[in-house]
Amino acid sequence: MKTLFVTISIICLIQMLQLDSISAARSIVDQNLTQGDIDAYKENYNDPNLLNKKGEMYYQKLLSSDFTERNHAVFFFSHFKKEALNERILKSATDLLKKEFEREKIVEDLFRKGRLAELGKDLAYVNSENFGMYHLYLCRIVGKSGNKNSLTLLVNYCPMPEILVNFGDDAVEPILDVLQKTTNPFGKSNAISVLGEMLKPKKEGYVASGQIRNKIKKTLEQFVYDENDGVRQGAVRALGDSEDADVIPIxxxxxxxxxxxxxxxxxxxxxxxxxxxxxxxxxxxxxxFKQKEVKK
Structure with a gap:
């Protein structure tokens, strides 16, 4: 009986080991399939455990040399608040933004020289239709970090109100500096739109005040006389959005x-x-302003 019990125990143990091996093998296969077939655009972002479940897989894609994989990773991480993203993700996203900035400068240089046909396959994605949204989502992730060291990069590469306004007073001088130095009308207009958002009264979020507010308005008043009519129009709009009565004369x-x-x-x-x-x-x-006076 004792021998039979031992024999049965050994058989059960072997079967259990076999089942564990099969389960492990299936797990590996499933994981490989997930890695290969992963699609950030089909994820259930209402799942509170999604980041824990798939964060590591997407992080590896963030480091990939393949643009499609990076694109999915950036789209994935852009859905989460700053508090949910660890330092490793934010740092890697910032490093990636720096690299993309350099790559885009190469493409812009070729474009200006009329040599876009020389663009290599490794940089072709910069000229693709997907790059614009990828750029936006990557900027959003880096902007969430709130890291002041990334401000210069963001001001130059991501001049968007929704990103830069979150840095508050710290972002004002770098933006004013870009506005004063750039000769590109688009660069001026982008900087002006950020400054306008900083002046705009709102219940939540940053609103410039005191000396900083006055400095922004004084700078914008210079650009209502810019040679480019689009820049002038943007400066006028930004001053109007301030809702400050002292801009009425200009x-x-x-x-x-x-x-x-x-x-x-x-x-x-x-x-x-x-x-x-x-x-x-x-x-x-x-x-x-007149409507505001009537309401009073």
């Missing part, structure tokens, strides 16, 4: 004097009318 001046105009056929009457887009922006801002 808005009134612009509403009467900005030179930009073009002729356009009125859809209702069919007549040709002259449009002054920058003046109209100033008038729109002034009308908000």
């Amino acid at each position: 808005l009134e001046k612009i509403a009467k004097s900005d030179p930009k105009h073009f002729e356009k056929k009125d859809r209702t009457t069919g007549k040709i009318v002259t449009k002054y887009p920058v003046r109209e922006e100033a008038e729109k801002a002034l009308s908000k």
Whole structure:
């Protein structure tokens, strides 16, 4: 009987080991399939345990040399709040942003020289339709870090209000510096939109105040006379968004004097009318002030 019991025990042990081996093998196969077939666009982001379940797999993809894998990883991590993302993820995302910044400069240089045909396969993704959103999501992740050391990178590569406003006062001087130094109208307009968001009154989030607020407004007042009409219009809009009464005089001046105009056929009457887009922006801002006074 004792021998039979030992024999049965050994058989059971062997079967258990076999089952464990099969289970482990299946687990490895399943894991490999998940790694290969993982799709950040199909994840259930309402699952509170999603980051714990798949965070490591996506982290490995964040480090990948393959753009498609990095793209999925960036999209995945962009869904989580700063508190959920560990230092390793945020640091790797920042390092990746620096690399992408350098790669994009190479592509821009080739474009300016009319040599885009020389773009290698390893950088072709920078010119792809997916790169824009990838860029945006990557900027959002790095912006969540709140790391002041990444401010210069973000100001130059991610000049977006939703990202830079979160840095508060620390972001103001770097943005003003870019605005004063750049000759690119798009660069100026981006910086102005960030400053405008900093001036805009809101219940939550950063709003510039005191001397910093005054400095932003004084700088914007310079750019309502910029040579580029798009920059002027953006500066006028930003000043109007401040809702500060002390900007009314300059808005009134612009509403009467900005030179930009073009002729356009009125859809209702069919007549040709002259449009002054920058003046109209100033008038729109002034009308908000008047409405505010009426409400009082």
